[in-house]
Amino acid sequence: MSPIHVLIVDDHAMVREGLKVLLQPLEYVAVVGAAATGAEALAAARQHRPDVVLLDINLPDMSGIDVCQQLVAEKPGIKVLALTTFNEKLYVTRMMQAGAAGYVLKNALPEELAEAITKVFAGKKFFSDEVQSLLLQAPAEAAAVPLLTRREKEVLAAIADGHTSQHIADALCISLLTIETHRRNLLTKFGVNNTALLIRQAGQMGLI
Structure with a gap:
C-alpha cells in the first residue's frame, strides 16, 4: 500500500x-x-x-x-x-x-x-x-449590525484577509493615514478595541 x-x-x-x-x-x-x-x-x-x-x-x-x-x-x-x-x-x-x-x-x-x-x-x-x-457553542446574542460605508466594508474585508494597512492603502489607492482612520472608525462602530475582536464580531454578524 x-x-x-x-x-x-x-x-x-x-x-x-x-x-x-x-x-x-x-x-x-x-x-x-x-x-x-x-x-x-x-x-x-x-x-x-x-x-x-x-x-x-x-x-x-x-x-x-x-x-x-x-x-x-x-x-x-x-x-x-x-x-x-x-x-x-x-x-x-x-x-x-x-x-x-x-x-x-x-x-x-x-x-x-x-x-x-x-x-x-x-x-x-x-x-x-x-x-x-x-x-x-451556542451563538452569542445578536448585536446590532453597524452601518458601514462602502469603503469601510472594503477595508474590513481586507483586514479579515490579514492584509496590512500599507497593503490595503496601496490596493485601494488611498493614503495610509486614511486607512488608519477607517480602522479606528471600524473599531468604534463595532465597540471593540483590537483587530481580533473586530474580525470576530464582524464574522458573527455575517459581514465577512
Whole structure:
C-alpha cells in the first residue's frame, strides 16, 4: 500500500522541520515537500501531488484560506488539513467553506495529528477536541449590525484577509493615514478595541 503523501505549509522553518521529524516514524506517511508561503504551496502541490496538505492559515504572502480554496479548485481530491494556532470559530468556518477537510490546533498531540491525517485521507472530517467544542457553542446574542460605508466594508474585508494597512492603502489607492482612520472608525462602530475582536464580531454578524 502506498503511503499518504503529505505537504507541509508553514512560514516557520522550525515548525516545518519539527513536523517532518514528528511524521518520519509513521510508515504510512511520506512527507513529499514543504513550503513557507502560499505561492510556494501551490507550486509544490502541482509538482508533488500530495494527498494531504498540512496548511497554516497565517502565511506571509496570502491567507491560508485563499490557498486552501485554490488547492481544492485545482485538485478536487486533495485533502487540506488546517494546522494553526487560531482557535476562533470564524477561521474554522471560513476554512471549511474554502474546502478544508479538517482543523487541528498546533498544540495537538502527535497521535492526534496522525489520526487527523489518516481520517481526512479516508474522506472523513477531523477537528481537534477544542475546535469541536468551539463549533458546538451556542451563538452569542445578536448585536446590532453597524452601518458601514462602502469603503469601510472594503477595508474590513481586507483586514479579515490579514492584509496590512500599507497593503490595503496601496490596493485601494488611498493614503495610509486614511486607512488608519477607517480602522479606528471600524473599531468604534463595532465597540471593540483590537483587530481580533473586530474580525470576530464582524464574522458573527455575517459581514465577512
